[in-house]
Amino acid sequence: xxxxxxxxxxxxxxxxxxxxxxxxxxxxxxxxxxxxxxxxxxxxxxxxxxxxxxxxxxxxxxxxxxxxxxxxxxxxxxxxxxxxxxxxxxxxxxxxxxxxxxxxxxxxxxxxxxx
Amino acid sequence: xxxxxxxxxxxxxxxxxxxxxxxxxxxxxxxxxxxxxxxxxxxxxxxxxxxxxxxxxxxxxxxxxxxxxxxxxxxxxxxxxxxxxxxxxxxxxxxxxxxxxxxxxxxxxxxxxx
Numbered sequence: 348x349x350x351x352x353x354x355x356x357x358x359x360x361x362x363x364x365x366x367x368x369x370x371x372x373x374x375x376x377x378x379x380x381x382x383x384x385x386x387x388x389x390x391x392x393x394x395x396x397x398x399x400x401x402x403x404x405x406x407x408x409x410x411x412x413x414x415x416x417x418x419x420x421x422x423x424x425x426x427x428x429x430x431x432x433x434x435x436x437x438x439x440x441x442x443x444x445x446x447x448x449x450x451x452x453x454x455x456x457x458x459x460x461x462x
Numbered sequence: 463x464x465x466x467x468x469x470x471x472x473x474x475x476x477x478x479x480x481x482x483x484x485x486x487x488x489x490x491x492x493x494x495x496x497x498x499x500x501x502x503x504x505x506x507x508x509x510x511x512x513x514x515x516x517x518x519x520x521x522x523x524x525x526x527x528x529x530x531x532x533x534x535x536x537x538x539x540x541x542x543x544x545x546x547x548x549x550x551x552x553x554x555x556x557x558x559x560x561x562x563x564x565x566x567x568x569x570x571x572x573x574x575x576x
Contacts, residue, residue, distance in 0.1 A: 379562075381563070381564070385505075389568075389569075390553060390566045390567065390568050390569050391553070391564075391566050393563055396562060396563060438505060440505075440507065442507070442564075449495045449561050450497070450512060452509070453499075453506065453507035453508075455504070455505070456506065
């Protein structure tokens, strides 16, 4: 139980294009989903928190117009990197949490490379 | 704001030995949750163990156990009978009672040697 998937697992795109990453909770309803970014050999940095049906809450320094987050259902959240640039290249990880539960379950991550 | 510190960037242990990873945190809250996550080379984050601050008893999960010292704000992870598959990055994490975010430590890279 508590499986979270991400798609795609790996994406390469040209500078200026937009990339959408999906995060799905496969066997539970996720009232809250989180998006993290991880640089090589570093820890996870929280980018934003999204609750189903409401606007995402972004951490300080994260551009909301750059990283669009949608949490339209209890099993799906999407992160769209708009007009991607090489500095956006990173490993993006989502996590999901059920209502009234404290544990976050993580997806396998998405490697983004912007050329 | 909460902070989580892992003072050991890298550690190594011989297979079948025991190793302890350190974690300290800073918070003014009384009720909260602590976690250890493992990130193997695949980069999938895997929950290893969790501890509720209001519980005095240390959590255990098979070969994994914690030493939770609330007054000292310390939450170390002990891995017994280390296995090659334990080789990974280990992250300590704090979550407040509201449960709205996880704060991660910088991680400890553990290498289990045959």
